[in-house]
Amino acid sequence: MFVTNLYCPKCGNTYRNDSPVQVCTCGSPLLVEYDLDVVKSVFEKEDLSSRNPDLWRYRELLPVKDEKNIISLGEGMTPMLPAGKAGKKIGIPNLFIKDDGIIPTGSFKARGASVGVSMALELGVKKLAMPTNGNAGGAWSTYCAPAGIDAIIVMPKDAPNITRKECAVSGAYLYLVNGLISDAGKIVAKAVKDYGIYDASTLKEPYRIEGKKTMGLEIAEQFGWKVPDVIIYPTGGGVGLIGIYKGLKELQEMGWIGSKMPRLVSVQSSGCAPIVKAWEEKREDSVFWENSETVAFGINVPKALGDFLVLDAIYKTDGCAVAVDDKEILKYHKIAASSEGLFMCPEGAAAIAAAAVLRERGWIKEDERVVLLNTGSGLKYPDTVNIDPPLLEPGDSIAFVQ
């Protein structure tokens, strides 16, 4: 409704938004620009109280023109949970966890899929293809089904098993690859080139990020338009972090929040930490991470197309990037469940581990308000919990539990 054009954050080129466009001729991802003066003249904070608790409440800051193209399954306005018990363990009493496990497909990828697929539908796309570490493929397949769009999904064979079921049950064309997401990406790129299919790979279309930015809008709304001090985000492709930054900037321009910006933190696994390495070396982009490996499969992304945008958001907000070991991830995974009742995805647990490290280093102060993103539900990762419960026969008794 209020989109003026697409623009390239690297070379400044602009593009029209009324037909499918992928990336800039310079190779950079494209971003969506709004006429925020008009938006703020027709959209007020008070309007939100009568709207549904999903991300389409921010309709004026989203790109879909015709409401009938919106494919929504109730995604967004996920819980902002005070996590004082876990917070006290790591010296951050004002710790909050935004739980994006409570969302269709059990992953924050639903945000990008809802907006991305709605726009694909609006632009007349009939077929799209994408590589995925699992959750994005599950989400895009799910939203493509009601949109009537064919989804062609390629994922590593080691991606979470349930995500291939999500693709299949929605009627997507699913392929596994004996490799990493980068291998899947090459297969998709070839299909896109050979057959002229719409490329829905991370940041190769400009609308997924618009869905992801609603995490930033929601955080602002949930804190009464006074943003927290720090936002910690597990980073694979980094679209969420780029989106949060973009969303908060838009709110600033509209005057909905003040000039203060949260310090944005990118968390990666020490087994795949290209953004962290680049940040430590004060670089503007990252280098492909060889032989990457981590239990947090969703952030096993050796080189992200939007790396320079992630790094820019970190630099501009005085944020940082931090790597955590798989051992620490699994430790905080258990702490979150046993102290807060949060069965997180390993990526979310990585964010707690990072909060602990940053508090130890003094980078986070004791009284600061810290929000971390749990990007998905632990229900999709049964293998992070290993158990061997006793098997009883009917009529058996159990011993008293002390």
Add this chain to the structure above:
Amino acid sequence: MFVTNLYCPKCGNTYRNDSPVQVCTCGSPLLVEYDLDVVKSVFEKEDLSSRNPDLWRYRELLPVKDEKNIISLGEGMTPMLPAGKAGKKIGIPNLFIKDDGIIPTGSFKARGASVGVSMALELGVKKLAMPTNGNAGGAWSTYCAPAGIDAIIVMPKDAPNITRKECAVSGAYLYLVNGLISDAGKIVAKAVKDYGIYDASTLKEPYRIEGKKTMGLEIAEQFGWKVPDVIIYPTGGGVGLIGIYKGLKELQEMGWIGSKMPRLVSVQSSGCAPIVKAWEEKREDSVFWENSETVAFGINVPKALGDFLVLDAIYKTDGCAVAVDDKEILKYHKIAASSEGLFMCPEGAAAIAAAAVLRERGWIKEDERVVLLNTGSGLKYPDTVNIDPPLLEPGDSIAFVQ
């Protein structure tokens, strides 16, 4: 806050609500009574617009006295999705699916657990025990963790695998049994008797149902306080249906909805249909269903303690009970995913199958507004989808998809 007492819907006995009480001396479940005159004098529909989108928005109609005892993970106000595409296939264009898969623990059991555990905490309970077909155990374990209550959970070894992980990761004491939920129930009953543990079995404590009734409150709110014509509910223990009925009655007494009540429909699998059989025979209670079996594991309950309350709600609302085959359940499971993008639990799919049957019989009219409950996420049931996707090597190509 506004609870006056507990009462027995069978013999009329009343009980105080300030210490843990299980069932009536006559053996019947107990229900919670509120002073609705006072509630309606302090609680207005308009209050809701400024409250969080979770079930605690109906705080005045819930039993917890002290806010600090509330254990909440953001459960409730789940999406009410128009399901016109699936609806048209079965001749019900005004079909809506309330998706209780979008909730902590991926199951509507979170509602009962949030309220039930909060009350257990308020009443000083230190340990509780329960049998479960999986989801309730996962939910109660999850909520007991932040409450600091020990949960002792016994579930059939065939219960969904992920639910045992939920129990374990939360620190519950988990036992499997080589049998059905009724066998698990006997083991729990013995432990409760031997060790004096709080019995959190279905309807053996009066508060779980208060959490479940919020489904009814939300349906009313989501339809602008004009209730739909029919509500279809997959029935195992039946607490949800009893709760929906209780919640709507309370809204009626408060004048928030009119005198019209939706016709309530209980759906069971033809492999375990004690409520359906009782309803067909116009009985007031059900008979234990021998050798029960169904793919919809959550409704494999051969005899429910609250059967008479389920049947009463059906009779009082001119509702009905209907059984559907596993084959139909799996058929509609696929239809929901491929047409609506809803990866449902098999119990939710059973509700669509039932809607189709009732429309065919003419029991549901074409223009009626029908709401069915999807009681959980398909993510917890990977085995309902069988696939064998092609495995590619890096560098491979894929064929064009027609």
